[in-house]
Each structure stands twice: as C-alpha cells, then as structure tokens.
Amino acid sequence: MGVQNMIYRVYERKLAKQIEGKPVPRHVGIMIDGNRRWARSMGYTDPNDGHRAGAKHLERFLTWCDEFGVSHVTVYMLSTENFSRPAEELNPLLKIIADLAADLSSAGLPWRIKTVGALDLLPEDLAASLKAAQERTEGRTGGASVNLAVGYGGHQEITDAVKSALTEYAAQGKSLDEACELLDSDTIGKHLYTTGQPDADLVIRTSGEQRLSGFLLWQSAYSEFYFCDTNWPDFRRVDFLRALRSFSNRNRRYGK
Numbered sequence: 001m002g003v004q005n006m007i008y009r010v011y012e013r014k015l016a017k018q019i020e021g022k023p024v025p026r027h028v029g030i031m032i033d034g035n036r037r038w039a040r041s042m043g044y045t046d047p048n049d050g051h052r053a054g055a056k057h058l059e060r061f062l063t064w065c066d067e068f069g070v071s072h073v074t075v076y077m078l079s080t081e082n083f084s085r086p087a088e089e090l091n092p093l094l095k096i097i098a099d100l101a102a103d104l105s106s107a108g109l110p111w112r113i114k115t116v117g118a119l120d121l122l123p124e125d126l127a128a129s130l131k132a133a134q135e136r137t138e139g140r141t142g143g144a145s146v147n148l149a150v151g152y153g154g155h156q157e158i159t160d161a162v163k164s165a166l167t168e169y170a171a172q173g174k175s176l177d178e179a180c181e182l183l184d185s186d187t188i189g190k191h192l193y194t195t196g197q198p199d200a201d202l203v204i205r206t207s208g209e210q211r212l213s214g215f216l217l218w219q220s221a222y223s224e225f226y227f228c229d230t231n232w233p234d235f236r237r238v239d240f241l242r243a244l245r246s247f248s249n250r251n252r253r254y255g256k
Contacts (some may be wrong), residue, residue, distance in 0.1 A: 008236070008238055011238055012237060012238050012241060015238065015241035015242065015244075015245055016241060018245050018248075019068075019241070019244050019245050019248045022248035022249075023247070023248055024068055024069050024070065024244065024247075024248070025070060025200075025201035025202040025224075025244070025247055026070065026071050026072060026198045026201055027070070027071070027072035027073070027074070027197060027198045027199065027200045027201050027202075027219075028065060028070050028072070028073050028074075028200065028201070028202050028203075028204065029073075029074045029076070029200040029202070029203040029204070029215060029216050029219070029220065029223070030061065030073065030074070030075050030076065030203075030204050030205075030206075031076045031203070031204065031205035031206065031209075031213070031215055032054050032057075032058065032075060032076065032077070032206060032232040033205055033206050033207040033209055033231075033232060034050075034206050034207025034208075034230070034231030034232045034233075035047070035050035035051045035053065035054040035231070035232055035233060036050050036051075037050070037207060037231050038050045038053065038054070038231035038232065038233045038234060039051075039053070041231070047089075048092045048093065048096065050233065051092075051093055051096050052096055053233040054232045054233050055096050055097075055099070055100040055103075057232065057233050057235065058075060058100065058104070059103065059104065059109075061073075061235070061240070062104075062111060062143070062144060062146060064237055064240050065144050066110065066142075066143050066144055068244060070144055071144055071145065071198075072144060072145045072146075072147070072197050072198060073144045073145070073146050073147065074116065074146075074147040074149055074194065074200065074216060074219075075146065075147065075148055075149060076149045076152065076213075076215045077097055077100075077148050077149055077150045077152075078093065078094075078097060078117075078149070078150045078151055078152065079151075079152055079153055079213065079214060080117075080118060080121065080151055080152065080153035080156055080214075081153070081214075083121060083151070094122075094123060094126050097126065097130075097148070097150055098125070098126050098129040098130070100148075101113060101115075101129055101130050101132075101133035101148060102129060102132075102133060104133065104137075104146065105132075105133035105134075105136040105137045109143070110140055110141070110142040110143025110144075111137060111140065111143040111144055111145070111146045112137045112138065112139075112140045112143070112144075112145045112146065113130075113133045113134050113136075113137045113146050113148060114134055114145065114146070114147050114148070115130040115131070115133075115134060115147075115148050115150055116147045116148070116149050116150075116152060116157075116193035116194060117149055117150045117151035117152035117153075117156075117157075117193065118151045118152070118153070118156050118160070119150075119151065121151045122150065122151050126150075130148065130150065145197065147193075147194060147197075149215070152193075152214075152215075153214050154212070154214040154215060154216060154217030154218065155214060155217065157192060157193050157217070157218065158188070158192075158217065158218055160191075160193075161188045161189075161191035161192045161218075162183070162188060162191075164191040165179075165183055165187050165188060165190075165191045166179050166183070168191075169182060169183075188218070189218070192218060192219070194216075194219060199218075199219040199220070199221070199222070199223070200216050200219045200220050200223045201223060201224065201247070202223060202224050202225075202226060202243065202244075202247045203215070203216065203220050203223045203224070203225050203226070204225075204226045204227075204228065204240075204243050205225075205226075205227050205228070206228050206230055206231060206232045206235050207228075207229070207230070207231050207232065208227070208228075208229040209227070210227045221255075222252070222254045222255060224246070224247050224250050224252065226242075226243040226246050226247070228242075228243070
C-alpha cells in the first residue's frame with residue numbers, strides 16, 4: 001500500500017506539472033454519481049452509507065478546487081425527479097444533505113454556500129437548514145462559492161427564470177407584447193438560480209454515466225465535459241487532476 005501511495009503521489013505531481021500555467025475552469029459542475037453502487041461494492045446493505053461517504057468526500061473535493069483556483073462549484077445533490085422516491089429512501093437522503101450543509105458552513109471553513117433549486121418543494125426543516133448555512137457563510141473569502149443543487153431541475157430553472165423575468169416586466173407596467181419583445185437570453189440569464197456567476201466551464205460526472213440528467217442545462221451550453229468511470233466516493237485527487245488536464249488541453253471555441 002505504501003508503494004502504491006508513493007506511485008500516486010509521483011503521478012499527481014506529474015499531472016499538476018502538466019496543467020501548470022494552463023487555463024483552469026472558473027466554474028466546475030460536479031455530478032456526484034455512484035454512491036449507492038459504491039455502497040454495494042463495499043458490502044454495505046444500507047445504500048445511505050454510500051450517500052454519507054459521498055457527502056464526507058465533498059469537503060475533500062472542495063479543498064482540491066481551492067488548491068487550483070476554481071472559484072465556483074455547483075454540486076448536483078438532489079433532482080426534482082428524486083422526490084418521487086419512496087419516503088424510506090428519500091428521508092435519510094434529505095437528512096444527509098442537511099447535515100452536509102451544516103458541516104460545510106462550520107466556523108473556520110472558507111466556502112460560501114448557496115442553495116440552487118426549487119426550494120418551495122423542499123421540506124420546511126431542510127429548507128431552513130440550507131438557508132441557515134447560506135446565511136452563516138455570507139461574506140466569507142478565501143474559498144470557492146459552492147452551489148448545492150437541491151430539488152434542482154434544469155427545465156424547472158429555465159421555467160422559473162422566464163416567469164421571474166415576465167413578473168418583473170409586469171411590475172414595471174409592461175404589456176405582454178412589450179415583455180416578449182424585451183425578453184432575450186441575457187435577461188433569462190439574469191434570472192437563473194446562478195445569476196451573477198460565470199457559466200460552468202467544466203462539468204464532471206462520476207460513475208461512468210454519460211448524460212446531463214437535467215443538470216445546468218442553460219449554463220452548460222459551452223461547457224467542456226469529463227466523464228469518469230469511478231464512483232463518487234472513490235473519486236481521487238488524481239482523477240480531478242486528469243479532468244483539469246483534459247480541460248486545459250481543449251480548444252474552446254464557444255460555438256464559433
């Protein structure tokens with residue numbers, strides 16, 4: 001085991017050298033997939049043991065992001081579709097998310113926490129926990145801004161953004177025809193959950209799945225994607241470095 005760790009450290013240094021001086025994503029979206037599969041592979045009978053391991057691993061990942069200057073991270077925690085899961089499966093997951101928000105907002109940590117998603121769909125106690133975490137971290141500096149995507153759906157976000165923009169125009173006394181004339185992509189972008197933040201430069205998904213599943217549909221229009229076969233709790237620093245290397249070697253043309 002000691003030899004293996006030494007080999008990994010050497011390889012990590014090599015990867016870090018390869019991305020030195022090259023572009024680094026400002027905003028990374030991470031789909032932390034494979035927690036339940038990891039639990040099964042480890043012999044656990046409770047899939048929530050995988051979710052707990054995945055939540056614990058997130059702090060480690062955010063430390064890596066800070067190390068390489070990633071300023072924004074969006075973590076796909078819970079989709080709107082996940083609410084259809086049985087209560088015995090969903091409720092423990094909601095508790096894990098609440099505990100994670102509390103842990104990430106603990107005193108002494110550098111991250112600013114923001115919840116993105118349809119908060120009105122969340123149970124009141126979870127919504128309160130997420131709001132408290134956000135308030136505790138306001139004004140923090142030195143670490144990434146971390147969006148916890150909870151009760152999140154890309155279609156829902158775009159729908160909410162359009163409704164918000166139209167409501168704003170109505171409050172200004174604009175007619176529907178005037179609002180439709182004024183409504184454009186820039187306006188919609190200002191009403192997204194992530195308003196004021198850069199769009200995702202890099203989206204990472206673990207566990208081997210190669211689809212977006214509704215994650216950051218608007219913000220990922222020109223993102224680079226990195227799919228990793230490793231289940232999330234086993235996602236290592238060397239895997240993250242490989243993702244950064246892949247990003248740094250791509251020619252981003254933004255559709256031109």
